[in-house]
Amino acid sequence: MEIWSAEIRQSVLLTIELAAISTAILLVLATPLAWWLAHAKGWWTEIIASVVALPLVLPPTVLGFYLLVLLGPDGPGGWIARLWGARTLAFTFEGLVIGSVVYSMPFVVQPIRNAFAAMGERPLEVAATLRASPLRTFWTVAVPLARPGFLTGAVLGFAHTVGEFGLVLMIGGNIPGRTKVLSVAIFDYVETSRWREASILAGFMVIFAFAVILTMTLIDKRGRRIAA
Amino acid sequence: MRHAEPGQINAAFRGRLGTFTLDVALSVPATGVTAIFGPSGCGKTSVARCIAGLQRMADGFCAVDGDIWQDRKSFRPVHRRPIGYVFQEASLFPHLSVRSNLLFGAPKAAGVQIGFDEVVELLGLSALLDRAPNRLSGGERQRVAIGRALLSQPKLLLMDEPLAALDRTTKNEILPFLERVHERLSLPVFYISHDMTEIERFADHLVLMEQGRVVGSGPLHTLHPIPLAGSSDRHGDCSPRRKSVGNRMRMTSMPIDFHDIDPNRVAAILYRSQDDVDALLADFAETLARSGERIGGVVQRNIKDGAGCQVGMQAIDLMTGREISICQPLGSGAMACKLDAAGLAEAAVAVTRAIAADVDLVVINKFSKQEAAGEGLRDELAGAIAAGIPVLTAVPEKCLDAWNDFTGGIGTSLLCERSAIEGWWQDLSSRMKRARDARLPSDASAALLADHHVG
Numbered sequence: 001m002e003i004w005s006a007e008i009r010q011s012v013l014l015t016i017e018l019a020a021i022s023t024a025i026l027l028v029l030a031t032p033l034a035w036w037l038a039h040a041k042g043w044w045t046e047i048i049a050s051v052v053a054l055p056l057v058l059p060p061t062v063l064g065f066y067l068l069v070l071l072g073p074d075g076p077g078g079w080i081a082r083l084w085g086a087r088t089l090a091f092t093f094e095g096l097v098i099g100s101v102v103y104s105m106p107f108v109v110q111p112i113r114n115a116f117a118a119m120g121e122r123p124l125e126v127a128a129t130l131r132a133s134p135l136r137t138f139w140t141v142a143v144p145l146a147r148p149g150f151l152t153g154a155v156l157g158f159a160h161t162v163g164e165f166g167l168v169l170m171i172g173g174n175i176p177g178r179t180k181v182l183s184v185a186i187f188d189y190v191e192t193s194r195w196r197e198a199s200i201l202a203g204f205m206v207i208f209a210f211a212v213i214l215t216m217t218l219i220d221k222r223g224r225r226i227a228a
Numbered sequence: 229m230r231h232a233e234p235g236q237i238n239a240a241f242r243g244r245l246g247t248f249t250l251d252v253a254l255s256v257p258a259t260g261v262t263a264i265f266g267p268s269g270c271g272k273t274s275v276a277r278c279i280a281g282l283q284r285m286a287d288g289f290c291a292v293d294g295d296i297w298q299d300r301k302s303f304r305p306v307h308r309r310p311i312g313y314v315f316q317e318a319s320l321f322p323h324l325s326v327r328s329n330l331l332f333g334a335p336k337a338a339g340v341q342i343g344f345d346e347v348v349e350l351l352g353l354s355a356l357l358d359r360a361p362n363r364l365s366g367g368e369r370q371r372v373a374i375g376r377a378l379l380s381q382p383k384l385l386l387m388d389e390p391l392a393a394l395d396r397t398t399k400n401e402i403l404p405f406l407e408r409v410h411e412r413l414s415l416p417v418f419y420i421s422h423d424m425t426e427i428e429r430f431a432d433h434l435v436l437m438e439q440g441r442v443v444g445s446g447p448l449h450t451l452h453p454i455p456l457a458g459s460s461d462r463h464g465d466c467s468p469r470r471k472s473v474g475n476r477m478r479m480t481s482m483p484i485d486f487h488d489i490d491p492n493r494v495a496a497i498l499y500r501s502q503d504d505v506d507a508l509l510a511d512f513a514e515t516l517a518r519s520g521e522r523i524g525g526v527v528q529r530n531i532k533d534g535a536g537c538q539v540g541m542q543a544i545d546l547m548t549g550r551e552i553s554i555c556q557p558l559g560s561g562a563m564a565c566k567l568d569a570a571g572l573a574e575a576a577v578a579v580t581r582a583i584a585a586d587v588d589l590v591v592i593n594k595f596s597k598q599e600a601a602g603e604g605l606r607d608e609l610a611g612a613i614a615a616g617i618p619v620l621t622a623v624p625e626k627c628l629d630a631w632n633d634f635t636g637g638i639g640t641s642l643l644c645e646r647s648a649i650e651g652w653w654q655d656l657s658s659r660m661k662r663a664r665d666a667r668l669p670s671d672a673s674a675a676l677l678a679d680h681h682v683g
Contacts, residue, residue: 122319125282128306129313130333130380144323
């Protein structure tokens with residue numbers, strides 16, 4: 001049996017696809033949320049922040065259970081799925097993306113929020129006195145200064161999506177080519193005593209995780225050197 | 229002042245900022261440099277921030293040259309106000325080069341009041357353009373910040389203590405640039421400072437602030453007396469009331485008549501320790517030295533930490549403005565501090581140099597316990613007195629006997645209350661200024677000191 005079998009390749013590619021799409025959606029959603037959390041002053045700010053942070057402490061099965069209800073045929077997910085003739089969002093790739101986004105949200109929001117908060121009001125005030133509109137200030141000052149926060153958020157979001165297991169099992173099932181991602185595949189191989197495949201995938205995960213973190217660190221270091 | 233006038237800057241802001249209440253109304257010409265002066269925490273910065281729109285007061289009005297920026301109904305956001313704002317810290321964008329920082333607010337369209345090349349030349353920035361902000365010195369950064377504000381083509385330049393975060397050498401390096409900016413551009417400027425010497429260098433118009441209120445406004449030369457920079461607790465009793473307290477043994481009559489100053493020209497101000505007159509004398513001498521009077525000597529000041537505990541002592545050479553020494557307290561919990569041997573040696577050099585330069589007045593701002601015990605700056609005082617130059621010092625009441633022993637009874641010792649001395653000094657510094665303006669001989673201060681009448 002070859003190392004890179006079609007079955008293994010499929011789950012690796014599916015995992016990367018899921019993580020990449022989830023991370024992109026996460027960045028789009030988390031950035032305005034983090035900006036709002038860093039600048040809003042009302043008492044409800046921390047309530048929203050706590051809701052966003054819930055997946056940090058909730059067991060993935062609990063989260064998965066609620067998502068299953070929401071995405072299932074009788075929940076909002078089912079109604080949306082009916083728009084294109086499907087019955088449910090559960091046990092689909094789309095449902096997995098939604099689950100990953102919810103699950104990984106705190107890991108992306110928190111570093112970006114911290115980065116926005118750490119720069120303080122001064123750079124934004126300076127930009128405003130130089131006639132920059134709030135939108136221009138955001139893109140030309142806030143985002144570049146919060147770059148390390150974005151990098152950290154993206155790495156964490158990507159890595160957590162790659163590594164999630166309980167949630168995928170609850171809402172994704174184990175459908176090859178659709179929801180059978182790496183972590184579930186490893187579990188599957190172990191259960192069916194296919195140790196060889198399991199060790200190939202586990203080894204791949206270790207190398208991949210290491211490579212991602214190293215790359216991001218190097219990019220960040222280089223960025224700092226250019227800024228310095 | 230809640231209506232727009234062409235040629236004027238009209239502003240009024242009222243409201244609470246935390247525990248602080250701001251209630252200001254001002255109307256100043258929309259030309260030249262208007263200085264806002266007052267002690268720290270009096271609300272100067274809040275006024276500038278309100279004018280810029282960085283701080284929004286619900287009850288506010290702001291109009292510049294007839295153009296309304298804020299009134300009851302409308303509030304123009306910061307980025308739509310044609311202002312330049314120089315913050316106390318340069319606040320350059322760390323991710324942009326000097327050149328990109330400068331160009332950040334520069335409009336793309338032609339028809340500008342000042343061009344890039346002109347700003348670079350004016351502020352001496354050509355060698356810095358491709359550097360990153362964190363490779364610049366503090367003074368260079370502030371020059372870039374000023375250039376950046378100018379290039380945004382403002383109609384009003386707000387400068388919030390632009391030199392306060394810099395050391396004295398750097399300040400002196402930047403001041404000429406600021407003067408050039410003010411000379412070359414016909415741009416109205418709000419210059420906020422608690423340093424009168426900066427203000428005197430370029431302000432045309434002065435707004436005095438205290439505790440969130442405007443207490444005076446007018447052309448610079450008409451506004452006197454100026455309160456000494458420092459704590460606000462003094463302002464409460466600045467009345468011309470003078471009275472004698474305590475031991476009258478060497479006093480003639482009250483109010484103090486400085487005709488009584490001995491021909492030997494050694495004047496000591498006796499004070500009760502709670503009046504802290506030695507610190508007041510240090511303020512006074514430093515203010516005069518900074519304004520260009522020929523004063524020499526050494527002033528010592530206690531350094532206090534945030535909680536008000538004494539943590540050391542600082543001595544300043546009045547002629548050079550140099551800090552001589554900071555030393556540690558005498559022991560744990562001890563309230564008194566003193567200079568160490570190296571500090572004393574440097575103080576001696578400072579006094580000797582002042583005597584050699586034949587200054588008009590030598591100030592050594594205390595003759596206290598250490599001097600009474602034959603230590604401290606006793607020899608320096610003796611040297612200055614022996615040189616025949618007028619000497620002014622402050623002696624705590626309890627050291628009067630030691631002082632009399634030391635001087636052999638020559639000179640004048642006057643027991644004064646803090647408020648009386650303040651009134652006299654304010655009057656004296658304004659008289660000295662007038663004398664200087666009239667180009668009197670340089671020994672005017674000595675003459676004034678000897679001739680001055682109070683009351």
